[in-house]
Amino acid sequence: MTSRFADGLAVGSDLVEAAESAVGRALSRLSGQADLVCFFICGDDPDDVARAGEAAMKLAPEAHVIGCSATGVIGDGQGVELTPSVSAWVATLDGARLTTFALETLAAEDRFVVVGLPERNGDDHVAILLADPYTFPTDAFVERSADVLGDLPLIGGLANGLQGRGSVRLFADGEIYSEGAIGVLISGQVEISTVVSQGCRPIGPSMVVTAAEENLLLELAGQPALARLEDIVSELDEDDRELVASGLQIGVAMDEYAERHERGDFLIRGVIGIDPEREAVAIGDIVEIGRTVRFQVRDAATADEDLYDLLDAHREEIGKVDGALLFSCNGRGSAMFGTADHDPVALRDTLGPIGVAGFFAAGEVGPVAGHNHVHGFTASVLVFSTTAGGP
Numbered sequence: 001m002t003s004r005f006a007d008g009l010a011v012g013s014d015l016v017e018a019a020e021s022a023v024g025r026a027l028s029r030l031s032g033q034a035d036l037v038c039f040f041i042c043g044d045d046p047d048d049v050a051r052a053g054e055a056a057m058k059l060a061p062e063a064h065v066i067g068c069s070a071t072g073v074i075g076d077g078q079g080v081e082l083t084p085s086v087s088a089w090v091a092t093l094d095g096a097r098l099t100t101f102a103l104e105t106l107a108a109e110d111r112f113v114v115v116g117l118p119e120r121n122g123d124d125h126v127a128i129l130l131a132d133p134y135t136f137p138t139d140a141f142v143e144r145s146a147d148v149l150g151d152l153p154l155i156g157g158l159a160n161g162l163q164g165r166g167s168v169r170l171f172a173d174g175e176i177y178s179e180g181a182i183g184v185l186i187s188g189q190v191e192i193s194t195v196v197s198q199g200c201r202p203i204g205p206s207m208v209v210t211a212a213e214e215n216l217l218l219e220l221a222g223q224p225a226l227a228r229l230e231d232i233v234s235e236l237d238e239d240d241r242e243l244v245a246s247g248l249q250i251g252v253a254m255d256e257y258a259e260r261h262e263r264g265d266f267l268i269r270g271v272i273g274i275d276p277e278r279e280a281v282a283i284g285d286i287v288e289i290g291r292t293v294r295f296q297v298r299d300a301a302t303a304d305e306d307l308y309d310l311l312d313a314h315r316e317e318i319g320k321v322d323g324a325l326l327f328s329c330n331g332r333g334s335a336m337f338g339t340a341d342h343d344p345v346a347l348r349d350t351l352g353p354i355g356v357a358g359f360f361a362a363g364e365v366g367p368v369a370g371h372n373h374v375h376g377f378t379a380s381v382l383v384f385s386t387t388a389g390g391p
Contacts, residue, residue, distance in 0.1 A: 005323025157361025
């Protein structure tokens, strides 16, 4: 059976052969000519990864092609972690306009300047972003993206390599990069939407930040932040206390005017420590006084429920889905669920037997409440549909 979106997966130590196999399988399942090809490579040797990427790009010379190295790939309904492998995703996007780009950072006095951004147009829908976490300031760029990109949604992930720093490889339209970021801007007549599953559930009440200093929460609802946290933890059952001990999170409400703040209404950030002397709680972001926050926990059951609920609701809202790209945290997969297949299986169960591929990222990019952010332990999904939808 062929369609407008297709994927392929190949596992093997010969990465060039695996790349040719994965991309070839995906192309053979496509009903028309490929307009966009995305591929993801997990390999031990960065030079082998580069050769595999070069081979992959040659297989679709008429298409726009992007790709990156990773510590795990997703394709053919499954995930493969820490094993030499290549996944590929191809799409026929009649009516769409595609613009690939490569970003680099230049130092300018006490700040950085990102160059290489594509020009914006009124019919732009989304940009896929693949970045090297060691050389590109992804967090700062994404958080400030509205300054230069307006309301354009960004989705994608932080690439990686099995050897860490220096082993990342990025690919775009025949070029190979060992630093920076690459991506593709998708514009024109195409229906695209996004799903971002952060996989947390709230504990305790929502509280207004009444005193803060940088990333230190000093007071919540007029009381010392640490005292508030201790009160919440004291009322939890033993299982939830263990979740708090293994990795407490905090959610920052994205809509201050909502009457209630429940799961999915928050941007999730980690709780990174406490300051007993100041009775403060340190978190992985800066939160202004007046913002609403709520402590959160994450486990496999919550992450599973959150992803399925969001995908089910999305399918019901937009109708038929044709294809999707999946950027799943490398802390999900077997580390969280006991299987690397969880997230691709969830997409198949909810969105149907569509072309899906992606990779296990070192950080995921996706919009929450209309604002772009970099996430952790998240599944970011770019959905292509045949009925009207919006990011």
